Amino acid sequence: MRTKRIFGIFITASTLVSLTACSVSTTPGGSDSGGKKAASDGLSIGFSQATQQSPFYVQLRTGAEQAAKKAGAKLNFADAGDDVTKQNNDIQDLITRGVDVLLVNPVDPKGVKAGLAAADAAGIPVVTVDRPVPSGAVAHVGRDNKEMGRLVGAEVVKALGAKGGKIIEIKGDAGGAVARDRSAGFHEAVAANSKIKIVAGPYCDYIRAKAVTAMQDLIQTNPDVKAVYAHNDDMALGALQVLKENNRTDVKVAGVDGLMEAVKSIAADGPYIATALNDPISLGATAVQTALDAQAGKKVSAEVDAGTGLIDTGNAATYSGSTTFALAGKK
Template identity: 35%
Template sequence: MNNLTSRRTRPVALAIGAVMALSLAGCSKAENTGGSSAAGSAGGGPAASAAASQSSGGNCTIAQTGYPKLDLTKAKVGFSQSEKEGNPFRIAETQSIKDEAAKLGITNLLTTNAQSDLNKQISDIKSMLAQGAQALIVAPLNSDGLQPALDAAKAKKVPVVTIDRLVTSKPCTDYLTFIGSNFVQQGQRAADAMDKATGGKGEVAILLGSSGNNVTTDRTKGFKDELAKYPGLKVVVEQTGEFDRAKGQSVMEQLIQSHPEITAVYAENDEMGIGAVNALKAAGKNPGKDVKVVSIDGTKNAVQLITKGEYNAVIESNPRFGPLAFKALQDFEAGQPIPDKIVISDDAYDSGNAAQKVNNAY
């Protein structure tokens, strides 16, 4: 695991406009738009994040909730990060929240880090509420288990925007909205990238993410469902690497011994994918050639490995939630309807574009 500084240079006007349009659009069935944002495709700086679709279900308004109206620039806003920030995704995610708060002139931003401990995250959120937080942005550790913290926020009439991981609680009742990627689609795109990298033939190992959250479930489902279209690709083993580089490397070392037939690896985040590359090298194999590697995230380290020929493809999972999260809170406070789900746009990297777009990675 390594520390990387978040890079976030692309203007946010497109993202803000997209969210406003989405919020005003009313209730509609979810649409799967896929692909990268227009800005990301153009090869400029990182996409600030464009809302792509909204889920079915109602739209939430401040009148429905009975919450007091706030001037966010004068309010105390809390951000609860769930995991240790050795992971580049979490570094970029937190920095995006801080950057957008600064841009909007919000000077009273409380930040906490649960260090991958659910009980600590609940305690962190309650602590911020005790300190007078009037709005919250939460990156949940798991899909389940956060209800006590959400109940505490509801009791104080504090709106909560959740990002990255979808909680099983009820939108507009327990939390305002969820902002995140289409994780099923990410898995589908990874399967398509795997087909392209392997020529449609291979024995595939899956390095699963941590259990208990929708990211792992959805990325696995999307990949397997899409892989069924490619009869020459077969999943021979799957084992959790817990979204961790060291764990991914350890698991891959075991799989090399127990399944020497493996010719491709699908890692459900870049950190595990990089760990797999390290294990393959130590075993005398040539990752990217002998064993194809495809993962999800969009970290600079993984994209750089593509440019070296040691990795084959990365599907981005965009961590730049700041513009969308604060825009949702602004629109809510202004009385506009907020959809229960806002989908952020994700890019992709492979041997054809990695060298040109490596600076887009975080």
């Protein structure tokens, strides 16, 4: 294993205080000795994740941990808690611990620039996962979020029929590429029916509780709503909860990610009609493999597309199972 040169990075005193080892967990097995590792420990991967407040990101971590363990690598994990300042501190902490390669799921693609610059100065390759950055990464592993929005949008158009109607869109995170693309793809698909009107809901950060609160207001101001599209299934399920509480099971609901709770609702032929496959376990595994290839000096693609697909009433039963999300590879 090569020895890396870690350059001193100028940071403020307040930043130094915030760089604490307790922010990072290490898996698999063994104690961490201040970043100094024996050769038998294998490669060390740092994984700085934006948040753990969504089931998708919890499973993304699980997928990465499983893949790292299988490869004989050590995964050092840090949860930024949706705080970009903490994420930059976490990245610096991981660098100080001596990781060989970094996986980054950015809170803010532009705001994480300082952390990426520190990794570059230390000679550590960075691979982003799920959310891309403008620059500073050797590769990005994700899925075509615009295609996801397009697939789900086409299904909603079909469900509404020629009469169209009003659709409420509940958004992910402000300024995020995932939210932007899932919205753009959906808008492109519904543009095929001029009788469809989209009402822009608030950004709910992919969190169900926030979507519940938003939907409670939206259903009052939009009593004529015919469908709800959310940028992930967790928010869509929050909207569905409010619709049911108001006896509005006539309103169609669609989301993205293939959350199993949503898949089973689709299979039950209820108001939930569609989602797009976004298996976080396989995404985490692909990200880890890409990071290991990058660290080994292998040629990696700048954009690694993990693939997607539509889950609707016709195939939802096939995807139903005991996992948290529908698994890729099923038909």
